[in-house]
Amino acid sequence: MSRFRPPAWFVLLLPAIIILAAVVLVPLILSFYSSFTPYKLTRPETLYKWIGTFNYEKAMKSAHFWAAFGRTVLLLTIALNLEMLMGLGLALLVNKVTYGQRALRTIMMFPMMFSPVLVGFQFKFIFNDNVGLVNNALQSLGLTDRAIPWLVDGQLAFIAILTAEMWSATSVFAILILAGLFAVPRDPIEAAKVDGCTPWQSFRHITLPYVMPFIYIALAIRSLDVARAYDIVQIMTNGGPARRTELLWTLIGRTGYVDAKMGYANAMGYISIFLAIIFTVYFFRKLNAARSELGMAG
Amino acid sequence: MAQVHLRNVVKKYGAVQVVHGIDLEIQDNEFVVLVGPSGCGKSTTLRMIAGLEAISEGEVSIGDRVVNDLPPRHRNISMVFQNYALYPHMTVRENLGFSLKIAKRPQAEIDKAVDEAAQILSLADYMDRKPGALSGGQRQRVAMGRAIVRHPEVFLFDEPLSNLDAKLRTQMRTEIKKLHQKVKSTIVYVTHDQVEAMTLADRIVIMRDGHIEQVGTPLDVFETPANTFVATFIGSPPMNLLPGTVSGDRLALTDGPVVPLPPQFAGNVAEGQEIILGLRADNLMPVGHTMPMEGAYAEFDMTVNLSEPLGTETLLFGSLAGREVQAKMLSPRPVKDGERLRFQLDLTRCHLFDAKTQQSLR
Numbered sequence: 001m002s003r004f005r006p007p008a009w010f011v012l013l014l015p016a017i018i019i020l021a022a023v024v025l026v027p028l029i030l031s032f033y034s035s036f037t038p039y040k041l042t043r044p045e046t047l048y049k050w051i052g053t054f055n056y057e058k059a060m061k062s063a064h065f066w067a068a069f070g071r072t073v074l075l076l077t078i079a080l081n082l083e084m085l086m087g088l089g090l091a092l093l094v095n096k097v098t099y100g101q102r103a104l105r106t107i108m109m110f111p112m113m114f115s116p117v118l119v120g121f122q123f124k125f126i127f128n129d130n131v132g133l134v135n136n137a138l139q140s141l142g143l144t145d146r147a148i149p150w151l152v153d154g155q156l157a158f159i160a161i162l163t164a165e166m167w168s169a170t171s172v173f174a175i176l177i178l179a180g181l182f183a184v185p186r187d188p189i190e191a192a193k194v195d196g197c198t199p200w201q202s203f204r205h206i207t208l209p210y211v212m213p214f215i216y217i218a219l220a221i222r223s224l225d226v227a228r229a230y231d232i233v234q235i236m237t238n239g240g241p242a243r244r245t246e247l248l249w250t251l252i253g254r255t256g257y258v259d260a261k262m263g264y265a266n267a268m269g270y271i272s273i274f275l276a277i278i279f280t281v282y283f284f285r286k287l288n289a290a291r292s293e294l295g296m297a298g
Numbered sequence: 299m300a301q302v303h304l305r306n307v308v309k310k311y312g313a314v315q316v317v318h319g320i321d322l323e324i325q326d327n328e329f330v331v332l333v334g335p336s337g338c339g340k341s342t343t344l345r346m347i348a349g350l351e352a353i354s355e356g357e358v359s360i361g362d363r364v365v366n367d368l369p370p371r372h373r374n375i376s377m378v379f380q381n382y383a384l385y386p387h388m389t390v391r392e393n394l395g396f397s398l399k400i401a402k403r404p405q406a407e408i409d410k411a412v413d414e415a416a417q418i419l420s421l422a423d424y425m426d427r428k429p430g431a432l433s434g435g436q437r438q439r440v441a442m443g444r445a446i447v448r449h450p451e452v453f454l455f456d457e458p459l460s461n462l463d464a465k466l467r468t469q470m471r472t473e474i475k476k477l478h479q480k481v482k483s484t485i486v487y488v489t490h491d492q493v494e495a496m497t498l499a500d501r502i503v504i505m506r507d508g509h510i511e512q513v514g515t516p517l518d519v520f521e522t523p524a525n526t527f528v529a530t531f532i533g534s535p536p537m538n539l540l541p542g543t544v545s546g547d548r549l550a551l552t553d554g555p556v557v558p559l560p561p562q563f564a565g566n567v568a569e570g571q572e573i574i575l576g577l578r579a580d581n582l583m584p585v586g587h588t589m590p591m592e593g594a595y596a597e598f599d600m601t602v603n604l605s606e607p608l609g610t611e612t613l614l615f616g617s618l619a620g621r622e623v624q625a626k627m628l629s630p631r632p633v634k635d636g637e638r639l640r641f642q643l644d645l646t647r648c649h650l651f652d653a654k655t656q657q658s659l660r
């Protein structure tokens with residue numbers, strides 16, 4: 001009689017499997033399960049009451065949830081597009097620089113070194129209606145004589161948040177696109193020049209196709225970042241005033257920890273993750289298409 | 299009509315000057331080959347004609363326009379690059395038609411030009427592939443096709459065959475020559491391979507260190523090399539160079555035999571002048587294995603250190619005056635290493651250079 005002996009690879013992988021299970025799998029399953037219960041942090045016994053998809057239905061019917069959802073998608077779309085265009089412009093400029101380019105590249109990364117919480121505080125100050133830099137500047141220049149309520153008015157606050165997001169993340173695009181520009185071979189560009197291309201045409205027809213995969217990588221990374229945007233908004237407006245800048249994760253955070261409705265918050269969380277996954281899959285599709293376009297896909 | 303004129307063209311990279319005032323007149327429909335060792339400034343010169351490199355000094359004109367300040371797109375040229383420089387994200391068809399598309403020609407005209415080029419270069423079967431899915435030879439043909447669809451006034455080739463294997467290279471060489479007969483336009487062709495230069499060129503421009511050493515037809519530069527550099531660069535095996543001194547109507551080769559002064563140089567040398575005698579392997583053969591010699595010739599003995607049978611002839615490596623000398627043997631017989639043979643030297647086909655200036659004494 002021989003006892004069952006697990007294969008060697010399984011034994012060797014066991015520590016990793018156990019750690020992964022403890023850190024990833026268990027919280028994942030637990031939170032997913034709790035989204036089907038009326039779990040409240042203040043009443044632990046509610047964790048054992050099964051209510052089916054009630055939380056999901058509630059979220060689907062909630063105007064607050066959809067408002068936050070819509071605002072998140074809007075922020076995602078506008079922020080990503082603007083960051084992409086500005087990052088591209090910045091990368092093209094830096095790529096032209098021959099002297100001091102290393103230093104410039106390092107400086108360009110500074111915003112990425114700031115914690116989003118600090119960025120939030122910094123822009124909260126800049127856009128403050130009384131002592132903020134923006135209003136001071138506008139008033140000194142005589143462009144306005146009243147205090148513009150940057151962080152109070154819903155649309156203005158959205159612009160303020162957008163500005164903060166762009167300040168902190170345009171360099172992500174710039175760095176990745178710059179890496180792409182470095183990878184563009186010189187020969188096809190020269191061939192295009194000889195073939196009659198203006199500088200804009202060689203950019204459009206040769207450089208851009210080379211850089212597209214890098215743009216899609218940046219978009220995929222940043223779409224996850226923005227879809228889970230929390231810290232900057234939390235600091236600058238706390239989703240307020242009166243939910244006017246509420247994004248998905250500030251709503252979820254408030255529901256889970258302030259209102260203590262963890263089950264409901266988790267349900268909303270899973271819907272948002274679904275959103276993020278859709279965006280990421282979309283950009284990775286685009287990435288692969290762009291790569292096979294260049295004959296790089298293997 | 300597209301002549302290309304270079305007048306005192308100089309290229310400097312910062313303080314470093316790599317092309318030193320080149321003068322060259324290329325006629326309409328002429329096939330000119332720039333040849334020289336790696337790093338001598340051939341590509342730089344070609345790229346200045348193309349407009350890919352700024353011209354530091356001097357003047358380049360194409361047709362009757364000075365093009366110094368024109369970007370490449372206004373020079374009406376095509377260029378074939380060493381590593382093809384195809385657009386990797388476009389199919390062969392798109393690669394071929396790209397320049398016409400940029401020029402906003404009607405689609406029907408583009409299709410016609412592309413199909414014509416594809417037919418000339420037998421590319422019809424690959425039109426929808428991307429360059430990544432082509433072999434080296436096919437890529438090379440696409441690069442040439444891309445150049446011909448535009449019907450430019452001038453074609454520029456920068457070592458277009460150097461990435462191909464030997465067999466394909468010979469084949470493409472013939473193709474290029476045929477192409478020139480077919481499309482009739484001015485071609486400036488860069489290579490470091492003297493065989494390519496000899497076989498393709500109407501005129502060869504031999505360059506060294508950013509200077510032109512000699513310009514002439516392939517036979518000119520082979521038969522009347524202007525200096526020792528050209529003499530050793532053109533022709534295979536390279537010309538043997540033996541130092542010596544003029545003494546009366548004889549040449550005393552340093553540590554070697556004394557031979558008669560080749561009659562064609564009789565008036566051009568002074569008594570006691572230090573010279574270099576240049577002789578090709580084809581003009582130095584063992585007695586009984588030579589071409590019939592019509593004019594003056596000399597004879598001397600030489601030990602053969604090594605022989606390379608090539609079939610119709612055998613290449614012999616001997617040493618004379620402490621220098622390696624290559625000779626040829628027609629209707630060969632086996633030769634043992636170390637065998638001592640009597641050689642005949644065809645004096646009428648010898649070359650004489652001044653030892654100081656290295657220039658021909660012709």
Ligand SMILES: Nc1ncnc2c1ncn2[C@@H]1O[C@H](COP(=O)(O)OP(=O)(O)O)[C@@H](O)[C@H]1O
Nearest residue numbers: 311314316334335336337338339340341342343
């Ligand atoms: N961008 C550059 N900066 C400095 N020197 C260069 C540059 N490009 C070429 N050179 C130098 O110019 C010389 C001629 O180069 P090139 O024209 O490419 O030679 P070839 O094509 O004859 O091999 C070489 O010595 C090379 O090192």
Ligand SMILES: [Mg+2]
Nearest residue numbers: 340341342457
């Ligand atoms: Mg070169």
